Amino acid sequence: MTFSPRTSRVSRRSIIVAGSAAAGALLLNPVTAVAAPSTVGGGRELTVGAGESLTVSATTRLSRLTIASGGSLVAPDGYNLTLTVGGVETGQLLTATGGTVTTIQPGVYRGDVVLTVAVANPIAFGSLTFPFRQALYVDGDGVSRTKSVLAGVVGGQVTDSYARNIRLQSTGEAYNGVYVAGGSYALRSPGVAFDGNGRCDFVGYGAAIVGTGTTTTLVVEDATIDNTGVVRTGVIADGGANIVVKNSTIRVKDGVLPSDYRSTVDTSVMESAPWMLSIGGNVRATNLLGTETRASYVNSSIESENWGALSTDNGQDGTLTAINCRVANTGTAGGYGSYAIGNATENFLGCRFDVASYATINRGGTVYYADSTRAAVAALNTSLELGLSARELAAIPVRNTVIDSKRFGVMWHGAGSVDISGGTVLNSRTATFLDKGQQVSIVVDGSGGARLNPGNGILVQVMENDDPGPQMVNGVLLNTGVYTEPTTAASKDSSFDNTAAHDTDAVAAFTDIRLKGDFYNGMRGGLNLVLTFTRSQVEGVISATTTKHHIDSIGADQYLQLGEVTNTPAAAVNNGVVVSLAAGSRWTVTGTSYLTSLTLAADAVVTAPRGRQVTMTVDGTTTAIAAGASYSGAIVVQAG
Structure with missing residues (x-):
């Protein structure tokens, strides 16, 4: 059976939506009553019986x-159907885990x-x-009355160039708030509150x-976004768009995963953080x-319960920026401030990070923390x-970036770089890097007052990648792998030079800074830790080590043990430690340190804490430490 009520022509230039959708608002896509349903008490009612399927061919208003x-x-065909009650999208749920289609659920509304x-937007x-x-x-022509669910836009004003003071609510699933696909548009003081699951944050299905x-410029100002639900993302920037968010609050909380959901890194069906x-x-x-997409957040608060607050993913050459923002995780399951991948550039100026696990996870990005x-x-x-x-530029106060992490500072599980400058302060309970x-x-310039404060005293921890990776199960990449601690000692790779710097090494340069903490290279395979200190004071151990996790086997139930290792300083095998004390630098050795190369500038100093004496052997031979000299081989530096 098909219902097809009459419609009327309405100007698409401007809409005033006053009060609620029930208040007789002027809408771009007109809402009219269907003639076929029965009339009871002056209202319109429609009943769909068991086993009955009705096709609604035009927008229809009912009382029941x-x-x-x-x-x-x-x-x-070619259209979507959406149910709203009092302006709130509701009643529609996904038909299957990993599916894409929603249906209106049985019940009384x-x-x-x-x-x-509405015309489909596949x-x-x-x-x-x-x-x-x-x-x-x-889109580029303004608001589309044929693709919008305007009964879900409550209050405020909507025009082809901006929307102001609108309110969007959803208690269903996989429903979006505002979708901009071309042209320049402004969202001023929108309020979005979605409670219910989304489906895929790699396309934004279910996002606010x-x-x-590439032709899209979207400016969001004074927004309040408060979502609860699986992948019910606040803001998605995609396809080369330029998104600017100002003076806004974005808050998301976890939902309940479908009971038959299986953790996966298959991005088309992924709905939870990779443990x-x-x-x-x-x-x-x-x-x-997407490619060359830009997303910038200014004077805003971006908060996730777990997983991540600011992310780049499934794209290339994007730019993510936050200026004077609060970036936070509020939960205990673990999360990051930002994720960098695909040659992304991430700029964080004057931000406050309060994160559960990492300030940033880096897998191929360039990240800047500065004032x-x-x-x-x-x-x-x-x-x-x-x-x-x-005027807006003048109103932005000058601030330094402060990072407080309940675990690590920055973690790499792919190549990438981090640059820290200005008065940035990075506080972490465990290793900084x-x-x-x-x-x-890693580049750290302390001339503006930058400080690194690792709670466990480790500034740089290099270790084997303990990500067990996914496993293909019945054609699906499932996160069912288990990391197992090696039980044999590393064997020497004769083709790898552990005394020299390579393009594939972990390289860190510190300038004009006072550092207190240790630097450890616990790799088994060929990778050197290359450290350069310029006009810097370093107090700690710098050494090759062997590492050991707290438990020998780590699966999904023990995921918080990943990255947690103890270090035992030991002679380098394929894990060289190459140290250069450039002009004006001093290293105060606090414990036995195993190096493979040490170079000192003419005014560089290696010393021991007060009351102790520093000694060095090279290939087993006691050797004086001389300014301006270089040493290579099996180097052991001790403070006796």
């Missing part, structure tokens, strides 16, 4: 909708009931197609706000996708086309 068990409502028939990703439904669809496409990164949770606050100086912010305003006015066997670059 009853769907019996086994009954269904569907839209015509009363009040201002609207069934919106988005392909991998082998799947996601049938997006969204309250507001915008999505901006996508192999030693994090948990099932929703990220934001995600940046929000006038010059730095103005430069990003120009290069990233942030559109900040002179955790390198899981990757080619990394």
